[in-house]
Amino acid sequence: MLKVACQGCAGAFSHLAAKAAFPEASFVFFPTFEGVLNALKQGIADRAVLPVENSEAGRVADCHILLPASGVFIVAERFLRIEHHLLGVKGAKIQDIKTVRSHVQALSQCANTLSKMGIASYPAANTAMAAKETAQNNDKSFGAVASQTAAELYGLDVLKRNIEDSPNNTTRFLILSAQAQIPPAGSEGVITSFVFRVRNIPAALYKSLGGFATNGINILRLESYVDPLHFVSAGFFVDVEGHPESLAFKRAMNELAFFAEKIQILGTYPADPFRRTLDGK
Structure with a gap:
């Protein structure tokens, strides 16, 4: 039976998201995000589920730092309507x-x-x-x-019931694995997530992202964060539509490399069908 690691305890929203994604799995709980990631790396769990952002409260703290350092991979995403x-x-x-x-x-x-x-x-x-x-x-x-x-x-x-301030309160969860599970090249509806740090030069961010525009790669999410080990330069967490094997993606990443450093791909995975409701499709 698949074993899935979650932060918190039974009944937490991470648990509900994990149950929605893996209804037949067993679940193990840890008090911290670090504990969840360590369980995955040590083979205690086969998958892990962590919240990464909320439609009302924004990003979940620590994920931007913990995920790149953990060495695990994003293999899926799950959106969950949150009812408090x-x-x-x-x-x-x-x-x-x-x-x-x-x-x-x-x-x-x-x-x-x-x-x-x-x-x-x-x-x-x-x-x-x-x-x-x-x-x-x-x-x-x-x-x-x-x-x-x-x-x-x-x-x-x-x-x-439903004391959340917004009727559309939704949290995005990432499903993680110790091994990458990249969809076949040419797959439609694929997201690639990566982090990078801009070089400390004028207009570095503007120039580093130019290749995505010129190659028709849609940026779904771009968030800055401060890496405590590199306080003078900002880090960025990026989600884009595209497969690493596509020519357009390769060209965009090659251009990024001229103006950025420490580029790390965190995973390539299918987009949750929930995204189509956000696009009105």
Whole structure:
């Protein structure tokens, strides 16, 4: 049976994304992203699932640094609609809740709603862990922001559904493997993810990306981050439409190499069909 590593505990959104991608798999949980990646590298797990960005709260911290250093590969992506619920212990009412705990990303995605309700919020390691600790504390004044699954697993009541600020709240998860699984050359609907660091020269970023425009390569995502080992030059995490074996891709990457350094491909994989809904197709 396939074994999939997730951060947090049962009922976390990473767990839900992993179950959607691998319904017949078994799951192992680790408190940190580093633990998940180490499990994959050490053969404890066959796959790993990590969140990388959210439509409302932006990118998930640390992934930009951890993924390149880990040596693992992106082999798929999964988008998951995120529905946050206000959970309380049995017998609690909404007016009883004074404080909630959840993952910092979840709290960010529900910030306006919680503010209007007059509920204070404090970060927890994970949404499901917050639910588990709420159940253990058994205090009607404390709640959690987590999933329906977490409520069921830890015996909590759903006091208010869908407290996320946006009805389109969606998180993108990356599915990782210790070995690359590159689709055949010529495959349609393929994404390649890579990181690079620009050389410390004028207009380096502008010039490094010019080859993608001239060769018709669509850039889906471009995010800067600071590598703590190279503070004076920015690193960039990029998703593009294209296969590394295509001539256009090779030409674009050759031009990139003139103005960038430490280029590292993280994976080539099929685009999630969910992307077609974003394009209105």
